[in-house]
Amino acid sequence: MTQDPMIDEAMRQRIGPILDEIERHEGVRILVAVESGSRAWRFASRDSDYDVRFIYVRPAEDYLSVETRRDVIELPVDGTLDVNGWDLRKALGLIAKSNAVVTEWLTSPVIYRREDTAAALLLGLAGACAYLPALAYHYDRSARRAWSPGNDPVRLKSYFYALRPALALDWIRRRAELPPMDLPSLMEGASLPSDLRDAVHSLLLRKRVATESDTAERVPPLEAYLAAALSEMAPRPGTWDRAPAIRAVDEAFRALLQTARAEIPDPA
Template sequence: MLRAIPDAFDRGKLAEVDGRLDVITADEHVDIRLAIESGSRAWGFPSPDSDYDCRFLFVRRAEDYLSPWQKRDVIETPLIDELDVNGWELGKALKLLLKGNAVVIEWLMSPIVYRGDVSFRDGMLASAQRHTDRVAIARHYLHLGERQRNTYFADHKHVALKKLFYSLRPAAALRWLRLHPDARIAPMHFPTLLDECEPPAEVQKIAGELIARKAVTRELGAGPLPDPIRVFIDAEFETAHQHFAKRPNRLSTEAKADAEAFFRTMLGERG
């Protein structure tokens, strides 16, 4: 079984996550096949007060899938004491994965794992590597990055500098995909992603300083988007509009068949 928890993790919060996952398993009658950390802690730029963002993938009982009254394909729990625990049903996750949704792919790549099955995670990652359209993934990051850019920095006013990462990370992912034309999946861990996309030195320096400050303080303060970051982000978004302009490919019959076979295997393992 998978379990990868950093030494710096708050053991009390870890126990709370484990406890909530146990309650969900019992109350919802689901099999949680993978539970990971998905937020800034997994991306590699946490603050001391960052939420614990646990995300999980689950399989329901066979009789639940056979009922005409289908249960929801998400399980949501309230945010309490910095603890955010939510999950997606396997069928929903597979469909989104094959459409190029980078969120579920990042979940599969998270370096922080609360619990999980190796064959489940590796099987889904293999499907992503075989079938996910890299253009669809790129356009996911482009839409995400531009939305964050326009929301927080469009008017050049002072805003919380921690918001910078939510535009910079998609821009770095787009650059990484462009520089690795044979790859479909960019690294989730932001410092690794930034190193491998080889940004201008000034961008690397500013990002590194902000990550170091963010690790020890609850607030980075406010300010305008630094010029080197602004130029980098805007250039990568503009380049992505041209480089990833073609429409994503239609989902192939083979991809659907592979996903269905994987789903049936996981349901069979559930018993």
């Protein structure tokens, strides 16, 4: 495996046993585990933490109980490592609602664990169930929360937390398809002027050696791009027919539960 410059190999070696212990202790099987934060978005700072996210499945019998089980597994955050995951049923329900977060997990370029058949099925569902107005609304609001025009210095982190969703919003508007989750892929598929590309590249180099709280003076090409991208607010999506999506995720849920009958360890 080629070493990822955004992922410390010692941390990768630490994450694997943590996932193993979750499976043993909780009696689940992890279908996919990825990096979901700035390291996967490809603009980590030198002190960025690791955001490990996973989707897991329990034995089929657990879903037939009258007692509702918690559908999230969370480990205490230790300052450098944030690990939590969603139950398969929760993840599928969010896919049916065109949730951007679970879709990004499934398209992360940093993979810690992956059952290929299950992960491919989930990703295919995310694409088939995607309702682009809902995703556009999500990315529009994400960008607006991170950035507002002005003259005061801005956190480097805020610039990138605004730029990535602004590019995703632009991708949806121009291509009418799911956007990639990482900044380089978004930029590669965008028609950006050279001064903006140069400015972003310079900021990326600065951010890699900066801290999460470091600031920068306003960058005119980036300010202009964000202002233009957010000049028209994406409307809140109305209701849409989710019946086909629900049928599709239900079918996938039943299929994946058949595979859950084997190879799930007993809880410790």
